[in-house]
Amino acid sequence: MTGRQLRRIRNSPGLAVLTQMMPINMLLFFGYVFGSAIAMPGREYRAFLVPGLLAATAAGGLMTGMFQAAADTHRGVTDRFRSLPVSRAAVPLGQAVADLLVTSVGTVPLLLVGLAVGWRIEGSALAAAGAVGLLLLFRFACTCAGIFLGLLTRSEDAAGQLGASSFVLPLLSDAYIPTDQLPGWLRTLAEWNPISAVTTALRDLFGNAPVPHGAAWPVAHPVAGALAWSLVLIAVFLPPAVRRYGRGE
Structure with a gap:
């Protein structure tokens, strides 16, 4: 099942390239267009932005998993596999693992462009490796959630609309801007967003920014918060996805 998903991606190289180019384009756009307008005392905005884009890209597994699962269900492919x-568990896990492999390769160009525009890994090599592992775990968790929602919608059109709306999730986090200046209720919402915990954990492990004080628990303890959110998403969505696929609902 993993091989089938990888061949599916290989047969659509244009889509794969466009998907991988999106975060690079956002890095250049946000970094150079908005960067001069966003004040970051003592920090370079592009260095602040790269971990946020990595976390937002990992959250994109929600949209990818949803659309692929819905497409297979709508076209009758899952009935044949069943x-x-x-x-x-082979089909949902195969899709999630294939997506994880593609994401691992696709993250490299974003990291290289980040280095080119001024971002640096200022922490230890071990901490940086932990950041990459945490990022991939979160991607796997988001893909599992997307697969369940795709099996639930059973429609490519519905999955496409719902997946597109997930673009707002990184905007309601600290992926692109600091949250300490937001209104109280909005700051609370942003800090309890799983993307905020992952973003803060990446900045901490890469040595790009200190952990903010006075934040909600997932952001004040970002590594533990990111691990907890990832494991919760896997536990909540992966078993129901396997059951739903098996019953053919």
Whole structure:
């Protein structure tokens, strides 16, 4: 099932390239167009932005998983797979693992462009490796959530509309801007957004910014918060996705 998903991506190289180019374009656009208008005392905005874009890209697994699962269901592919003598977990896990492999490769160009525009890894190599592992775990968790929602919608059109609306999630986090100047209720909402915990954890592990004081628990303890959010998403969405696929609802 993982190989099938990888061949599917290989047969649509244009879509894969466009998907990987989006965060790079956003880095250049936000970094150079908005960067001069956003005050970051003592910090370079592009260095602040790169971990946020990495976390936002990982959250994009929600949209990718949703659309691919809905497309297979709508076209009857999952019905054919369901008739095969394979584990019911093979198809959802195969999709999630293939997406994880593609994301691992696709993250490299974004990191290289980030280095080119001034971002640096200022922490230890071990902490940086932990940041990458945490990022991939969050991507896997978001993909699992997307697969369940895709099986739930059973429609490419509905999945496309719902997936497109997920673009607002990084905007309601600290991926692009600091949250300490937001109104109280909006700051609370942003700090309890899983993307905020992952973004803050990446900045901490890469050595790009200190952990903010007085923030909500997931942001005040970002590594633990990011791990907790990822494991919660996997526990909440992966077993129901496997059950829903197996029952063919």
